[in-house]
Amino acid sequence: MRRGYHAGMSEFIIGVTGGVASGKSEVTRRFEALGIVVADADLAAREAVAPGSEGLAEVVAQFGPDVLAADGGLDRAAMRRHVFGNDAERRSLEAIIHPRVRAALRDICVAAPGAYAIAAIPLLAEGGGRDAYPWLSRILVVDVPADVQRARVMARDRVDATLAQQMVAAQATRDQRLAIADDIVVNTGAIDELDAQVAALDRRYRALAASH
Structure with missing residues (x-):
């Protein structure tokens, strides 16, 4: 099983x-x-880097504290500037977010009535x-x-x-x-x-x- x-x-x-x-x-x-039940990848991606999450901590470790907004959440505009036109940076971000999104979607779906x-x-x-x-x-x-x-x-x-x-x-x-x-x-x-x-x-x- x-x-x-x-x-x-x-x-x-x-x-x-x-x-x-x-x-x-x-x-x-x-x-x-x-x-x-519909599990939403966009929502899962936001939750993967929510304030206080392991995902956000990894993003900060990878890209530096300037990707944080004043409220401690991810500054998405700053993050976009980091990865725009930079495939290596984009892949680094995806390597943090995508596995968490896939796991979250599967967990929600498997648990769904x-x-x-x-x-x-x-x-x-x-x-x-x-x-x-x-x-x-x-x-x-x-x-x-x-x-x-x-x-x-x-x-x-x-x-x-x-x-x-x-x-x-x-x-x-x-x-x-x-x-x-x-x-x-x-x-x-x-x-x-x-x-x-x-x-x-x-x-x-x-x-x-x-x-x-």
């Missing part, structure tokens, strides 16, 4: 990912409405995919064409086309995400069209989890 696993907990775990402005949060909200659980991981393709998350049972990609992403980013963040393109280009390509997908939600239509897609996936995942 896997360490930390007890009967009645979720060993069937779905990784949900997608590019910027693809509608990942709209999809995960619908799973939550169906009673599914219900037939299955979801780990929402925006940068799943960029962060190593299946190799980095071998405990994912399936990967669900929320998919939209790049031109739709750009238009949504411009509308959502009130940025120009050049910056929107840079934000899309900074992530994995659409093909790279689709290459790791077991399941795909196409989110090019109206938001309420997601309801039927998510309901169908929920039925499928419950059946798969029961036979897992």
Whole structure:
């Protein structure tokens, strides 16, 4: 039996990912409405370097005390300046944060009540995919064409086309995400069209989890 696993907990775990402005949060909200626990990688990353955490202490040891804000928390703007354009520094930061994020997501999912659980991981393709998350049972990609992403980013963040393109280009390509997908939600239509897609996936995942 896997360490930390007890009967009645979720060993069937779905990784949900997608590019910027693809509608990942709209999809995960619908799973939550169906009673599914969603563990959020962005939240786990913030908690990994929360004030007083071992993760924050490691960051300070690695990068120096100037990355601390006056309140003792991480000064994210200062941290961004440290790693911007510096791959070695960025990898050092990721080596501190990413293992903690992966462990936190898995702990939340395994402890979740219900037939299955979801780990929402925006940068799943960029962060190593299946190799980095071998405990994912399936990967669900929320998919939209790049031109739709750009238009949504411009509308959502009130940025120009050049910056929107840079934000899309900074992530994995659409093909790279689709290459790791077991399941795909196409989110090019109206938001309420997601309801039927998510309901169908929920039925499928419950059946798969029961036979897992």
